Amino acid sequence: MMGSAHAPSASEAEPYSIFTPRHRKILTVLLGLASFASPLTANIYLPLLPLLQDQYHATAQAINLTITLYVVVQAVIPIFFAPTADQYGRRLVSLASLLVYTVGSIGLAINDAAGRRYPALLLLRALQAFGSSACATTIWGVTSDVCIPIERGAMIGPVLSISNLGVVLGPVVGGLVGWRTGHATWIFASMAIFSAATVVSVTPQDHALERHGRHPVAGLGWAVRYRAHPAVVLVLQAFAGFVKSLLFTFSNTLLIDVHPDRPSTAAAAASLTRSGLSGVGLAILQPLADSKGWAGLFTLLALLVGVSQGVVHLESPLISSIPPLQSHKIQTTFAQ
Template sequence: MSRLRTPPHLITLILLTGFSPLSLNMFLPSLANIAVDLETDYGTVAWAVSGYLTVTAIIQLIIGPMSDRIGRRPVLLGVLLAFVFASLGCVSAQNIEAFLLCRMLQGGIIGGYALSLAIVRDTRSEREAVSLIGYIGMTMAIAPMVGPMLGGLLDTFLGWRSIFAFYAASGFGLLILCWLDLGDPSDDRAEDGDLINVVLGPCDVIGGYGQNLANAEGTDIRRVQCRVALRDKTGRVENKGYEVSEVTKMQP
């Protein structure tokens, strides 16, 4: 799994966040044309909206715990890849059943929004996170206004399938961008056997990483900036930054 050397750029998080609402409402002006082209009624095509929303709600319940277990980066790359193939399926769909199936599979793109917020919390201090989440929230307000307008233009001049071709091309671009720019904050920790044990009170250290730990072995470190995952007595897990005064190396 790739190690996070620097936090992802703000533009990466903004694009990931903004693409989620675009995938919902950009094709709305094309619903009538889709119904005509696929020889079905408008009510059936409307399942592409209501069914999609249901799928995104379910995915958000799954994707968070999954990314905590296997990492943000692989989950995010996986949902982007699935989105690209689902978009291509919508482009080539010849009947309403195939279209709706591929449309439901597009719902994984909601992970871009959910995991962007998690990545901000993982990689930034609380003060920085508040600022970045403000920018991300602004994107969530602008994208729903821009999406239908852009979708209407594509539908008018190129047909409704061009919207899903746009989805596929944009999703592939995001996939490449995330592959290059996004490491995995949940994996940004010391190697096996170098996890740190921070004495901070009645809690267990279940993982962590710190700065200036390259020469930790055999070195008496009295003060260090670090980020640790802590489980308190109630079982709640937190991922926070601390400045600690004593670090001891855990035995594997």
């Protein structure tokens, strides 16, 4: 009959992915390697701060500025990268950002070996942040491309596990190499080698938020205040990190479910907010610690976590009312 609409069958209406489980496993490894750069770069640098302060003849505040600038660039750049990735393809943006990261790392190694100029250190760290920030947001877009909503958690979990290794290994490697060699040249060179290897690898081929995160945060501050046994501090820190990772994974997976048409852009907006608040936190951390003490500071952080989780709880009826994704086939822009 003229004018009648074609009613899709049950099999047509059900979302499915054109990617096989084997393809998704390969992508999981590649995405994990690409996202590994951002936490590795941020955390491998921290044990080097006293060394850099001495060798670059800079104040502690000047060296801390390299961290602040890194966080600010990480917050802003994805806003420009993500819409490009959503429109023109994730693979192109990922490769371009990794190449920028490689150039920045090579520049840092050369600067540390040859001149040790502070302005170069500042600008090249910003270039590193520029390159590593895009991959941290495009992973959400690729996950949305290749997985139906019910399977996204199974893919993003291993990716974030690989990524979080950078948080664990970064300070250990940075401290060990810096202590053994007495300089940061090999640290920066290893970042360049890792990034170049990743480029070569990529080229061929109900969400409920737990409401317990505030307790280990406050406990950590009081344990430091009363000089508890190091094991107590480490256990509390590990538990706080676990809850943080849990909340991060749940909230970002929810975000790409709510915005399936622009997942990278949505992840970039979240990154801007998160990194922007991190930059503010870095700026006020020491003054607050001096005035309130570590126990008071961590108690304040725990209250902020509790308030934010309360807001999410109030919004949960609105979140649960979002209809399921109605697309018939999951397409991908990663291969473009």
